[in-house]
Amino acid sequence: MPATPHQGHVVVAPDKFKGTLEAAEAAARIAAGIRRAAPGTEVRELPVADGGEGTLAAALAAGFTRVATKVAGPTGLPVDAALAVRGTTAVVELAQASGLARLPGGRTAPLAAGSYGVGQLIGRAVAQGARRIVLGLGGSASTDGGAGMLQALGISLLDAEGAELPPGGAALRRLDRIGLGPSARTLDGVEVVVACDVDNPLLGPRGAAAVYGPQKGASGEDLVVLEEGLTRFADVVAATVGRDVREAPGAGAAGGVGFAALAVLGATMRPGIELLLDLLGFDEAVRGARLVVTGEGCLDAQTLHGKAPAGVAAAAARAGVRAAAVAGRVELSEREWRAAGFVAAYALSELGEQPGDGMTRAGELAEVAGERLAVAFLRR
Numbered sequence: 360m361p362a363t364p365h366q367g368h369v370v371v372a373p374d375k376f377k378g379t380l381e382a383a384e385a386a387a388r389i390a391a392g393i394r395r396a397a398p399g400t401e402v403r404e405l406p407v408a409d410g411g412e413g414t415l416a417a418a419l420a421a422g423f424t425r426v427a428t429k430v431a432g433p434t435g436l437p438v439d440a441a442l443a444v445r446g447t448t449a450v451v452e453l454a455q456a457s458g459l460a461r462l463p464g465g466r467t468a469p470l471a472a473g474s475y476g477v478g479q480l481i482g483r484a485v486a487q488g489a490r491r492i493v494l495g496l497g498g499s500a501s502t503d504g505g506a507g508m509l510q511a512l513g514i515s516l517l518d519a520e521g522a523e524l525p526p527g528g529a530a531l532r533r534l535d536r537i538g539l540g541p542s543a544r545t546l547d548g549v550e551v552v553v554a555c556d557v558d559n560p561l562l563g564p565r566g567a568a569a570v571y572g573p574q575k576g577a578s579g580e581d582l583v584v585l586e587e588g589l590t591r592f593a594d595v596v597a598a599t600v601g602r603d604v605r606e607a608p609g610a611g612a613a614g615g616v617g618f619a620a621l622a623v624l625g626a627t628m629r630p631g632i633e634l635l636l637d638l639l640g641f642d643e644a645v646r647g648a649r650l651v652v653t654g655e656g657c658l659d660a661q662t663l664h665g666k667a668p669a670g671v672a673a674a675a676a677r678a679g680v681r682a683a684a685v686a687g688r689v690e691l692s693e694r695e696w697r698a699a700g701f702v703a704a705y706a707l708s709e710l711g712e713q714p715g716d717g718m719t720r721a722g723e724l725a726e727v728a729g730e731r732l733a734v735a736f737l738r739r
Contacts, residue, residue, distance in 0.1 A: 368401035369393055369737065370645050370680075371729075373654040374667035375406075375413045376687050376707075379721035382406030382413050383420050388722045389652055389685055392729020397737040405644055407653070409667040410554030410631020411497020412460075415452040418443035418493075421639040423450060428483050430476035431511075432461040433500040434468050435526060442480050448491045449484035450638070453477050453613050454498035457507075459575070462500050467576025470584060472501035473526030474616050478511025481546070491550045493638060494620060495631065496613035500575055502528040502568050502585045504561065504592045505619025512546065514539060514623065528568070528614070531588030537599045551626035554634040556665040559611030561593055561604075561618045562586065567611035575614070589615055596622050632670030641674055650736050651675040652729070654685035658706075662691065663699055672700035683736065685728040687717050705731060 371393070373385040380388070386404040393402050405421065408414040419425055423443035432438035433456075440455040454460065456476025462468065477494075484492050501507070506516055507526050515538030516524045516531075524530045559565050568577065568585040577585060592615075597603035600622055604610055609628045610618040620626035636642075645651060653671035655662065662669050668684055675682040681702045689696065689706040696704045705728040708717035717724060 367647065367649050368403055370403045370405055370648050370651045372405040372407045372641065372651060372671050373685065374408055376654070376656040376721055378656065379687060379718055380725065381416060382408060383416060384722065385654060385725055388725035389654070389729040392726035393733045393737065395726070396730040396733035400733070400737055403644055405639060405641065407632065407639065407667050407671060408495070408635055409556045409665065409670070410495045410635060411556065412452070412454045412458065414495030414554060414631075414635065415441060415443055415450060415455060417635060417639060418450040426483065426487060428480070430456045430479040432463070432476055433457045433472040434463060435473070435475070436463055438476065440476065440480060442484050444484065444487050444489060447489055448493065448638070449487060449489035450493045450495065451477070451480045451484055452495045453616060456480055457501055458498040459500045460498070467500070468527070469502065469572060469575050469577035469581045470529035471527035472575070473503045473507030474499070474501050474505055474614070475507035475511045475526060477616060478508035481508070482512060485546065485549055490548065491552065493552050493554055493634065494626065495554045496616055497556070499571075499613035499616065502572050502575060502577065502589070502614035504528065504531060504567070504589050504615030505617070506531060506592060508616060509619055509623055528585040528588045531592040532584070534591050534595050537595055539599065546624055551620060551624045552634060553609065553612075553617060553620050553626045553628040554631040555609045555612045555617055555628055556631040557612050558608035560606045560608070561589055561610040561615050565611070567615040570611065571614065593618070630665050630670065632665065632667045636670060636674050641671075642678065645675055645678045645680055648678070648680045650732070651680050651682045652685060652732060653682060656687045657690060658684055658686040658688070658696060658704060659690040663695070669699055676700050681736070683732055685725060687721065703732065703735060
């Protein structure tokens with residue numbers, strides 16, 4: 360369990376700086392700068408995530424136990440993955456099994472990639488005794504509507520001849536019926552909570568295929584095929600479970616895994632950073648703090664719509680604590696970042712001496728940012 364904080368401490372709670380620093384490293388570097396410039400200051404490092412990649416690492420840093428396992432990657436080849444467990448709560452990060460980084464050789468498979476490994480991770484969590492599963496979505500390599508995840512949990516997806524569908528979103532066009540037999544009772548009595556930072560529906564111009572398919576290698580023709588498959592999947596799921604959630608905010612997350620979780624697993628959905636802060640014990644950590652420092656790779660317009668730093672700043676404000684930001688780049692105006700709840704925003708790109716230093720010297724410059732924050736806010 361997190362240690363009880365003392366009066367006047369500092370909480371350093373950044374997300375990852377994509378391409379340069381993992382969240383834990385960013386926290387450690389910023390904290391080192393603070394300690395150097397304000398000796399004796401108690402600094403609590405609490406790396407965070409918004410429900411996507413980095414969610415597992417944040418849980419492990421907060422005291423969860425790592426459980427290693429081997430599951431199917433997005434193309435079916437086995438990959439080494441892990442989940443995090445504490446008591447009866449497990450954290451499953453989709454990207455561990457079905458993320459873009461798990462594609463063999465980085466070669467995309469937009470029509471055939473699937474989410475089977477995600478279901479295997481969930482099954483392993485239940486086998487570990489989990490009664491509450493936090494499912495972090497983000498970084499998906501597939502657009503299969505979560506079909507593979509369901510199949511791994513014993514739910515049959517059958518064509519007109521009664522044969523099980525192969526992996527991938529394209530195959531969903533042949534879906535005839537869904538079998539919810541005894542083998543599909545894996546999650547009875549298990550609460551599934553989806554951590555998600557997007558509000559896309561499953562279908563249409565803002566849906567899983569149209570918005571995210573191109574990032575996964577889908578051509579224009581592929582997008583038509585995937586949309587047809589997801590539409591058929593949504594129709595059959597609605598007829599089977601008696602409710603239609605294709606328009607639900609977040610149904611289109613992670614290639615439609617959000618849809619399957621909501622419709623078939625009975626999951627609830629919460630903003631990723633809000634859920635992760637609860638899970639990591641942020642309210643307890645921030646109580647009595649003098650300052651909260653958060654950050655990410657780029658502080659921009661997306662930050663204001665559910666990304667981790669904005670969520671941290673909002674939570675700090677509720678606790679009556681000032682929040683500052685450190686980022687690789689700051690694209691928001693001062694008016695915008697102040698309106699988002701930050702008293703300061705430091706860009707690594709502006710702390711270096713040469714263009715590109717914010718990337719090549721990110722760790723060193725994060726320490727410099729920590730020093731400047733300490734001078735500005737902690738020597739009073």
